[in-house]
Amino acid sequence: MLTIGMPRALVHYDCGDVWVKFFETLGAAVAVSPETAKDIVDIGVSLSVEDACLPVKVYLGHAAYMAKRCDYLFVPRLVSLEQRTYMCPKFLGLPDMVRAALRDSVRLIDPTIDLSKSARAMTQAVVRAASFLSKDPARSLSVWRTCSRAAAVCSTEADGRRKAVDCEEAAGLRIGVLSHPYIIIDRVLSMGLVDRLREMGASAILPESVLQDAVEPHLAELGRHIFWTHEKRIYGAGMAMASDPSISGIIIVQAFGCGPGSMIYDLFTRKCRRRSAVPVLNLSIDEHTGEAGIVTRLEAFVDMLTRAERGCM
The missing domain is CATH 3.40.50.11890 (Rossmann fold)
Incomplete structure (x- = not known):
């Protein structure tokens, strides 16, 4: 065989x-x-x-x-x-x-x-x-x-499970995480970011969790065609998250040296600043990135969002 x-x-x-x-x-x-x-x-x-x-x-x-x-x-x-x-x-x-x-x-x-x-x-x-x-x-x-x-x-059933998980975790901070699936699913590349957020009392909302019906209006509103499959989904989902009042903040996780990603994340960040007050944390990773530095920035970001939710800022 x-x-x-x-x-x-x-x-x-x-x-x-x-x-x-x-x-x-x-x-x-x-x-x-x-x-x-x-x-x-x-x-x-x-x-x-x-x-x-x-x-x-x-x-x-x-x-x-x-x-x-x-x-x-x-x-x-x-x-x-x-x-x-x-x-x-x-x-x-x-x-x-x-x-x-x-x-x-x-x-x-x-x-x-x-x-x-x-x-x-x-x-x-x-x-x-x-x-x-x-x-x-x-x-x-x-x-x-x-x-x-x-x-x-299986994909349809997985979408349903993701929505159910989102509803279960909605009591805490809901943080959008924009990244390519091959980064965020890989625990070494993402340094276990989703699990770390959960340990900090927050739930991670991924682009795959955003309904296509919520993505399409933001792609149409852009007025230009995004020519990369992953980046198109990431941009549309990111703008949908930024428009969702239940999302407390957004974290971008991108690979250093990613050409399409660097363009789309920059476009998203600029559009987001003009239309929304949602805080955005940008994390760039390569083989030299230290885990301690990523964890420190995550903790500071979640702490800031928690204080904002309590009206302490």
Whole structure:
């Protein structure tokens, strides 16, 4: 049985679950790398170029970890998931960066997913990815449709659970956290920010918790098209949070050197200052960021918000 390895970073948080189910249904064993640890970060940093952002370095660390533990490494070239909107340029170059870093130590499954051109691009990507396991395109596509439908149902149920959690935690401070999913979900990259906020008596509201109906008006009001998938969602959700009187403050967590992020977070901060009095804390992370400094700034921010809620400021 073939073993397909998946790095637990970057694209895994966008579509990893559906691909795991897809390959397993076709008969492969799927091995996902463990959660990020310091040794994985160190390996990734050693394999990366200086100007790569920390999430890319961590991805290379996960890829290196899996290289000797699988027959193939799944590294899709994620170009676009919708019309006129694209992923970060580093997503486009992931297979090339992995090959440059790992040389010939592992074979890659690297389908190109570019839905900006046509819906058929997904069909071609699925057939190519499955060619290592099945020579029957019709079966591969049938399995993919089944897995995609199941993933959509799980996503809807997860949305419901997130809303329920938001309601349960609404008694304390509600703080919006704007970040890419591959940063905030990774406890090492985010330094456990969500858990730390909970320990301080606050609940974290993520962009994924904001309904699309609340996001769209702010994107339309901007009057220009945001061309990056994650950043479009982050901006719209951030403006929705800033307009919500139940949100006490907003924390931005961005990777140092992130091009699209630096532009959108700056745009959001300027728009937010003009239209809302909600306090905003901006945290930038890289491999040199100290945990103590992040914790100190979080504690000070939460303390300030708590005092403001009590009318002490």
